Amino acid sequence: MIPRFAHARPGSFDEAFAAFDAAGGDAAWYAGGTELLQVMKMGLARFGTLIDLKGIAGLAGIAGDDAGGLVIGGTATHREIERSPVVHAVAPALAALAAQVANPRVRNQGTLGGNLCFAEPHSDPATFLLAAGARLDLRGRSGRREVAIDEFLVGPFATTRAADEILAAVLVPAAAPGEGRAYEKIVFRERPAVSVAVRVRVADGAIVEARVVVGSMTDVPAVVAGAGAALAGSSADGGIAEDSLTAAAEALARLPAEDDLDGSADYKRHLAGVLFRRAVRAAVSEALARA
Amino acid sequence: MPETVELGFAVNGRPATVRVEPRETIADVLRERLGLTGLKVSCDAQVCGACTVLVDGLAVSGCTYLAIDADGRTVATVEGLATDDRLSPLQQAFIDEAAFQCGFCTPGMLMAATALLAENPTPTRDEVVAAIDGNLCRCTGYVPIVEAILRAAKAAR
Numbered sequence: 001m002i003p004r005f006a007h008a009r010p011g012s013f014d015e016a017f018a019a020f021d022a023a024g025g026d027a028a029w030y031a032g033g034t035e036l037l038q039v040m041k042m043g044l045a046r047f048g049t050l051i052d053l054k055g056i057a058g059l060a061g062i063a064g065d066d067a068g069g070l071v072i073g074g075t076a077t078h079r080e081i082e083r084s085p086v087v088h089a090v091a092p093a094l095a096a097l098a099a100q101v102a103n104p105r106v107r108n109q110g111t112l113g114g115n116l117c118f119a120e121p122h123s124d125p126a127t128f129l130l131a132a133g134a135r136l137d138l139r140g141r142s143g144r145r146e147v148a149i150d151e152f153l154v155g156p157f158a159t160t161r162a163a164d165e166i167l168a169a170v171l172v173p174a175a176a177p178g179e180g181r182a183y184e185k186i187v188f189r190e191r192p193a194v195s196v197a198v199r200v201r202v203a204d205g206a207i208v209e210a211r212v213v214v215g216s217m218t219d220v221p222a223v224v225a226g227a228g229a230a231l232a233g234s235s236a237d238g239g240i241a242e243d244s245l246t247a248a249a250e251a252l253a254r255l256p257a258e259d260d261l262d263g264s265a266d267y268k269r270h271l272a273g274v275l276f277r278r279a280v281r282a283a284v285s286e287a288l289a290r291a
Numbered sequence: 292m293p294e295t296v297e298l299g300f301a302v303n304g305r306p307a308t309v310r311v312e313p314r315e316t317i318a319d320v321l322r323e324r325l326g327l328t329g330l331k332v333s334c335d336a337q338v339c340g341a342c343t344v345l346v347d348g349l350a351v352s353g354c355t356y357l358a359i360d361a362d363g364r365t366v367a368t369v370e371g372l373a374t375d376d377r378l379s380p381l382q383q384a385f386i387d388e389a390a391f392q393c394g395f396c397t398p399g400m401l402m403a404a405t406a407l408l409a410e411n412p413t414p415t416r417d418e419v420v421a422a423i424d425g426n427l428c429r430c431t432g433y434v435p436i437v438e439a440i441l442r443a444a445k446a447a448r
Contacts, residue, residue: 006294007313007359037355038336050313052360079349103425104403106337108349109356190338 002040009052016051017141020164023049029166031075034110035118059168062086068174074113074167081112090174097124097183102190113167121156122191127215128183130223131197137169153220178202180286184275192216193262196275202287205237214272217257226251236284249273298362303371311358318342318353321368329369329398340426343399344368350406369398381443388439392430399426404440414444
């Protein structure tokens with residue numbers, strides 16, 4: 001059974017901060033509960049009060065921004081992202097990712113904001129959003145601050161969010177002309193064993209810039225700079241140069257990894273290489289379509 | 292005295308009022324307060340799907356869904372599928388296809404399939420498989436379950 005807690009359902013940010021103070025700080029923000037309730041059941045976390053953020057209208061919904069990017073409210077569910085026309089138009093790989101998170105029940109209930117704040121090393125969206133260069137809109141008593149997701153995720157189950165800050169929205173930039181983004185994963189249980197996200201920019205038939213992120217193998221998804229650098233300069237429209245792929249794969253093979261229930265370290269590095277090749281092909285294909 | 296809250300929601304079309312602690316799940320309330328024991332709590336971790344119920348038409352894991360979040364909403368359980376003594380076409384299709392053995396996963400399978408068919412009355416085989424991805428069966432094997440859901444969809448056409 002879940003340990004006893006009090007419940008508050010504020011209708012605004014100010015009411016939410018007031019509820020946090022009323023709980024003497026012994027409180028957690030609550031939305032879908034798919035992560036939080038689970039760790040409370042397991043006795044890994046205990047809070048005197050859960051403050052339900054789903055009553056705050058400004059946290060819900062998904063919209064486009066002025067620059068053609070996405071503003072995904074902190075309480076938007078994976079299902080809402082999966083089915084959002086604006087997400088399909090701006091970041092089709094994110095819509096496809098959302099459609100594959102855990103299982104349909106978790107997608108109906110779980111939120112993107114909760115997923116990122118929980119900072120599970122096996123998070124699907126965190127890996128993709130690192131590749132896409134997402135930024136996070138955080139609200140505190142002193143107002144709003146915006147951080148790059150790279151500066152938000154700092155360790156397993158650890159972020160730079162203060163306990164009394166609310167993740168209001170996830171800001172996903174539009175793909176620039178010639179840019180493509182893709183995400184590939186392999187799952188043996190509920191969460192990915194290994195996942196790879198790639199963002200490439202293509203100009204004049206060649207890759208000019210690439211960012212490669214490997215999820216689930218390290219404490220936080222790993223930006224593999226060597227793999228990105230190896231891709232830069234490769235041809236794009238006539239197939240990706242094999243020596244670039246090989247050099248990138250060598251960078252991935254140096255990733256730290258541990259043996260666990262998802263497989264041996266060597267096996268996971270192998271999977272990362274396979275998923276990387278798939279993701280690069282998909283990202284280049286999207287990039288060429290946008291060029 | 293622990294804090295309690297009075298909730299009102301519709302269960303299988305009938306209004307229900309219960310006073311709960313915030314920590315109580317919809318599975319606790321349906322099973323222990325309202326006597327609706329069709330849903331099962333098995334893994335208690337949103338993995339197995341035996342506790343699947345629909346809230347406002349969407350499948351959720353009853354084991355990890357706070358009852359307080361159902362306030363003012365509609366809840367559907369396996370007990371609501373049959374009308375009078377007639378099984379729903381989906382339930383009948385499970386019998387016709389021998390889509391269960393021990394039956395423990397069946398209420399969850401039926402509710403996951405009910406949510407699918409309400410949204411998509413003509414699913415492909417792949418869409419059926421995707422809809423029950425996350426509902427575990429450990430005796431029938433999934434093929435008869437998928438066949439039953441496709442059969443029910445076909446019968447409704």
